[in-house]
Amino acid sequence: MNINIHHVVLSLGVLLQAACSRSSSSARLSSTPPGNYDLVAASVDMMPATVRVGDSITGEHIIRNAGRDIIPGGTHTVHFYLDGKLVSFDHATGARQPGTxxxxxxxxxxxxxxxxxxxxxxxxxxxxEENNVPETDETNNEIKGEIEVIP
Structure with missing residues (x-):
């Protein structure tokens, strides 16, 4: 499994390319001031749609702010796991505007x-994952699923 992969981040209409390990694997989070925040793990799209033995597995996932206030940067992490192994993360998160x-x-x-x-x-x-951001809904921070690999 390749853990030092790259990912592309599209935030507020700006395309950024960064290494998956944007910072160390242990996050140092800033405290979060009071506000109306709601981080949402919105979707996961794995590729290819049909995975066969030998295929490279890639994908994309979307995070959004459904709250009414700006979520300050450096207050939360984004983690993506395959079979329990962390394969992509963002520990240098930027501020998230409401609705973005x-x-x-x-x-x-x-x-x-x-x-x-x-x-x-x-x-x-x-x-x-660290529950550092007090949110109006703590139940929408995670998406789980499975990929079937066929011969």
């Missing part, structure tokens, strides 16, 4: 992992 989204995904030529055998691979996207 950030799209993360692999840069061309990079992968989350290579499918090596048939079966299922679990994925999990979680934002604010």
């Amino acid at each position: 989204f950030s799209k993360y995904g692999c840069s061309p030529g990079h992968e989350y992992m290579k499918a090596t055998k048939p079966g299922r691979i679990a994925y999990r996207l979680v934002v604010d």
